[in-house]
Every structure is written in C-alpha cells, then in structure tokens.
Amino acid sequence: MDRRAFLGALAGLLAAPLAAEAQEAGKTRRIGFLSFDAAGSETAQQQQRLLREALRRVGFDEGANLLIEWRFADGKRERLSTLAKELVHLNVELILAAASNEAIAAARQATRTIPIVMHLANLPVESGFVQSLARPGGNVTGTTWVSVETSNKQFQILKEAVPGATRVANLWNPTMPEAPMYRTWNERAAAMLELTLQFVDASRPEDVTPALGRVAASRPDVLYVATDPVIRSRLREIVDFTIERKLPSMGAGFIFVRSGGLLYYGPDIPHTWDRTASYVDRILRGARAMDLAVEEPTKYRLVINLKTAKAIGLTIPPSLLQRADQVIE
Numbered sequence: 055m056d057r058r059a060f061l062g063a064l065a066g067l068l069a070a071p072l073a074a075e076a077q078e079a080g081k082t083r084r085i086g087f088l089s090f091d092a093a094g095s096e097t098a099q100q101q102q103r104l105l106r107e108a109l110r111r112v113g114f115d116e117g118a119n120l121l122i123e124w125r126f127a128d129g130k131r132e133r134l135s136t137l138a139k140e141l142v143h144l145n146v147e148l149i150l151a152a153a154s155n156e157a158i159a160a161a162r163q164a165t166r167t168i169p170i171v172m173h174l175a176n177l178p179v180e181s182g183f184v185q186s187l188a189r190p191g192g193n194v195t196g197t198t199w200v201s202v203e204t205s206n207k208q209f210q211i212l213k214e215a216v217p218g219a220t221r222v223a224n225l226w227n228p229t230m231p232e233a234p235m236y237r238t239w240n241e242r243a244a245a246m247l248e249l250t251l252q253f254v255d256a257s258r259p260e261d262v263t264p265a266l267g268r269v270a271a272s273r274p275d276v277l278y279v280a281t282d283p284v285i286r287s288r289l290r291e292i293v294d295f296t297i298e299r300k301l302p303s304m305g306a307g308f309i310f311v312r313s314g315g316l317l318y319y320g321p322d323i324p325h326t327w328d329r330t331a332s333y334v335d336r337i338l339r340g341a342r343a344m345d346l347a348v349e350e351p352t353k354y355r356l357v358i359n360l361k362t363a364k365a366i367g368l369t370i371p372p373s374l375l376q377r378a379d380q381v382i383e
Contacts, residue, residue, distance in 0.1 A: 081119070082118075082119055082120065082121055083114065083119065083120050083121070083147055083338050084120075084121045084123065084144070084145075084146050084147055085120070085121075085122055085123070085146050085147055085148050085149070085150060085334065085338075086122075086123045086125065086141035086144065086146035086148070086149040086150065087101075087105070087122055087123065087124050087125060087149075087150050087152065088125050088127075088134070088137055088138055088141060088149055088150070088151045088152065088157045088160065088161055089101060089125070089126050089127065089151075089152040089153065089154070089157060089283075090126075090127050090129060090131070090134065090152075090153075090154040090156050090157050090283035091126055091127070091128075091129065091152075091153070091154075091283050091286060091287070092126060092128040092129055092287055093124075093126035093128060095286070095287070096289065096309060096313060097153075097283075097286050097289070097307075097309050098126055100309055100323075101152050101153070102124070104323065104324055104327040105122075105150070105152075105327055105330070105331065107324075107327070108324075108327040108328045108330065108331035109331045109334060109335075111328065111331065112331050112332060112334070112335040113335070114331075114334070114335065114338070123140075123141055123144055123146055125137040125138075125140065125141060127157070127283075129259050129283050129284060129287040131156055134156055134157055134159075134160035135160050135163065135164070137160070138157075138160040138161045138163065138164035138165075139164050141161075141164070141168075142164045142165045142168060146168065147168070147169075147337075147338060148168060148169040148170065148171055148334065148337050148338070148343075149161045149164075149165070149168055149169070149170050149171070150170075150171045150173060150330065150334065151170055151171070151172055151173065151175075151196075152173045152174075153173055153174050153281075153283075154230075154282070154283050155175060155176050155177075155181055155183075155230065155231045155232060156230070156231070156283070158170065158172050158175055158178075158181075158183055158194070159181070159183075159231065162183060162193075162194060165193070166192065166193055167193060168193065169193050169194075169195075169337045169342075169343040170193055170194045170195075170196075170343065171195065171196045171330060171333045171334055171337065171343070172194060172195070172196030172197060172198065172348075173196060173197055173326065173327070173330045174197055174198065174199050174321070174326055175196060175197070175198045175199075175348075176198070176199075176200040176230075176231070176232040176236070177198070177200060177231075177232045177235055178194070178196075178198050178348055180232070180235060181231055181232065184348055187347060187348040187350070188347050188348075189344075189347070190343060190344055190346065190347070190348055191344050192343070192344055193343050193344065194343060195333060195343040195344070195346040195347070195348055196330060196333055196348060196349075197326055197329050197330055197333075197348065197349050197350070197351070198348055198349070198350055199320065199321050199326070199350060199351050200232065200236070200239075201350070202239045202242070202243075204319075204320060204354075205239040205240055205242075205243045206242075206243045206246065207319055208243070208278070208304055208306070208319050208320075209222075209240070209243040209244055209246075209247055209249065209278075210243075210247065211304065211317060211319050211356065211374070212276050212278065212302070212304045212317065213247045213249065214371060214373075214374050215302060215316070215317060215358075215368070215370060215371070215374055216275060216276050216302045216368070217371075218275070219249065219275035219276050219302070220248070220249060220250060220275060221249070221250045221252065221272075221273075221274045221275050221276075222244055222249050222250065222251050222252070222274055222275065222276050222277070222278055223252050223254050223269045223272060223274035223276075223277050223278070224240055224251055224252065224253045224254065224277075224278045224280065225254050225256060225262075225265060225266075225269065225277060225278070225279050225280060225285060225292070226253060226254070226255065226256070226280035226282065226285070227255070227256055227257055227280065227282040227284045227285060228253070228255045228257060229257045230280075230282050230284075236280070237253065240278070252272055252274065254268050254269050254272075256284060256285060256288075257284065258284060259284055259287040259288055261284075262284075262285065262287075262288040262291060262292065263288075263291065266291070266292065266295045269295075269301075270295075270299060274301070275302070276301065276302045276303065276304065277296055277301050277302070277303040277304075278303070278304050278306075279292060279303060279304065279305045279306065279310055279315065280306055281305070281306035281307035281310075286307065286309065289309065289310065289313050290313065292310075292315075293310070293313050293314040293315055294314075296314075296315065296316070296362075296366070297314060297362065297365050297366060300365075300366040300367055300368075301366065302316050302317075302366065302368055303315045303316045303317065304316065304317040304318070304319070305317070305318055306318075306320060307320070308320065308323045308355070308357065311357045311358075311359050311382065312357075312359075312382070314359065314361075314362055315359060315362065316358070316359055316362045316363060316366070316368070317356075317357070317358060317359070318355070318356070318357040319354065319355070319356050319357075320351075320354060320355070321351035321353065321354055321355070322351070322353035322354065322355045322379075323355075325351070325352075325353045326351060329349055329351075333346060355379040355380065356374075356377055356378045356379050356380075357378065357379060357380045357381075357382065358370060358374070358375065358378045358380075358381050358382070359382040360375075360381050360382060360383045361382060361383055362382075
C-alpha cells in the first residue's frame with residue numbers, strides 16, 4: 055500500500071468512531087413509563103413534569119432526542135399487566151415504573167431482559183424485585199424510600215403538631231404488596247408515642263368514601279393517609295373531608311400536602327426524580343441495571359400547609375414551623 059492509500063485508510067479508521075458517536079448523539083431514544091395512577095390526575099401531571107425536567111438536566115429532551123411512551127392504569131390493577139406488555143411489544147429501551155410496587159411487579163412480569171427503573175419502590179428486596187440494594191442482579195434497579203425511620207419520624211411530627219392527640223386513623227390499602235411490613239412499622243411508631251392506631255381499609259377507589267365514613271364515626275384526633283395509587287385517586291375527596299371535619303392530617307406523599315393536607319414528611323420528591331433520571335441516563339449510555347445499586351433518599355423535607363392549619367383552627371407550634379423546609383400559606 056502506498057503512503058497516500060495508507061493515510062486515506064488511517065483517516066477512515068479514525069473517522070469511524072467519530073461518525074458513530076455523531077450518529078448516536080443524533081439518535082432518538084425510546085423509553086416506557088408505567089404508572090398505576092390516573093392519566094390527567096394531579097399526581098400523573100406531577101410525575102410527568104418532574105420526570106421531563108429531570109431528564110432534561112441529564113441531556114434527554116422529550117420531543118428532541120427522547121420519545122416517552124406514557125402508560126397510566128387509572129388506578130385499575132388489572133390494566134397494569136396489559137400496559138406493561140404493550141411497552142415490551144413496542145421494544146422500548148427501558149421501562150420506568152413509577153411510585154407503586156404494582157407497576158414494578160407488572161413490568162417485571164412482562165420482561166426479564168428490558169431494564170426496569172423503579173421510582174420510589176417500597177421494600178424492593180422484600181418484594182423480590184432485587185437481590186439486594188447494593189447488588190440488584192437481574193434487570194431491575196432504581197430508587198426506594200419506605201423505612202421504619204421514616205414512619206417513626208412521621209408519627210413524631212404528627213404528635214408534635216397535635217400534642218393532645220391520642221387516636222390516629224390510618225387510611226390505607228391493605229392489598230398493597232408491602233402492607234404487612236407497613237402495618238408493623240406504623241403500629242410500632244404509634245405505640246412508641248402511646249397513640250392508639252386504627253387502620254381503615256380502602257382496597258379500591260370506590261372504597262374510599264365509605265372508609266371516610268368509618269373515620270368520621272370513630273372520631274380520631276388525626277388522620278394518617280398512606281401513599282398508594284388507590285388512595286391518591288381520591289385525594290381531593292380526602293383533603294376536603296379533613297378540612298370539613300377540622301381533622302389534622304399527615305400524608306405520606308408530597309402531593310397530599312400541596313393539595314390541602316396539613317403535613318408531609320418524606321423524601322424531597324424533585325430530588326428523587328433527579329436520581330431516577332440518572333438511572334435512565336446511565337442505562338441508555340450502556341450501563342447494566344444489575345450493576346447499578348438501588349439508592350435510598352438522601353434529602354428529606356418537612357412541609358406544613360399553614361393555610362390548612364388556619365382553616366381547621368390548629369396552631370402549629372413555633373418549634374415545628376422553624377424546622378419546616380417549606381410552609382404553604
């Protein structure tokens with residue numbers, strides 16, 4: 055080979071990776087999003103907004119270099135399996151299962167090869183989604199948050215906000231996969247503060263109204279509202295109930311206090327979406343889900359809705375107000 059031919063061949067070899075990189079940079083990536091919540095609900099809108107913002111910060115912009123296949127089950131458990139299979143059939147590069155173990159389970163049942171990114175999974179090891187937080191194994195990884203420490207702190211804040219409280223009603227969905235552990239943690243947290251805890255069941259959206267009737271009949275001092283798609287589907291009704299009854303409330307989801315609930319203590323939700331987006335970014339760039347450790351939240355927030363406190367005639371202790379990360383007025 056003469057010198058000119060050699061240099062031409064060498065230039066071609068050097069240019070190949072650059073061309074491939076340029077082609078990759080211009081490629082539109084396709085991911086799936088699976089949620090138990092209702093399309094168009096306040097929760098769904100928050101999920102979409104925060105995810106889009108978080109993905110944009112790591113270089114993925116929906117409509118430019120990213121296509122997101124959005125799927126919402128509208129609070130119907132039986133739809134999750136069908137929607138998960140749809141995403142697999144579309145050959146998405148990964149599935150992001152948002153804020154419910156039911157969505158994660160449906161995605162995992164639909165595929166053991168497409169990466170699945172969990173957003174705020176409850177007890178992912180105990181639920182069988184991952185082998186351990188440090189070494190997930192399989193095709194599932196992401197973020198988690200429920201812990202006994204969080205439950206303890208939530209009940210402590212409730213007691214501090216309403217010092218005279220002795221009876222707590224806990225509105226929850228007993229069919230959620232993590233229900234046994236959730237119940238144990240809340241019972242222990244209540245017992246430590248000498249609070250009597252009553253669980254009020256709502257397994258389907260249509261169960262929420264009669265459940266609130268049972269809450270009213272039992273006349274608790276405070277209401278603790280679990281974070282669950284079934285419960286979230288009737289969020290407006292629950293908030294209106296607490297204000298009408300002048301009942302102090304703690305919601306396990308930030309959307310609850312923003313909608314008019316009294317208190318929230320838990321992960322900084324925008325930050326959890328940033329962490330979730332980082333998994334999407336790393337996987338789309340070639341990382342394997344099995345090699346990415348599951349993360350627990352590192353930022354927590356106490357949010358107090360002072361407008362609601364005034365509406366129900368409750369004076370929040372100054373010491374609690376001073377510790378709040380956000381006060382809604």
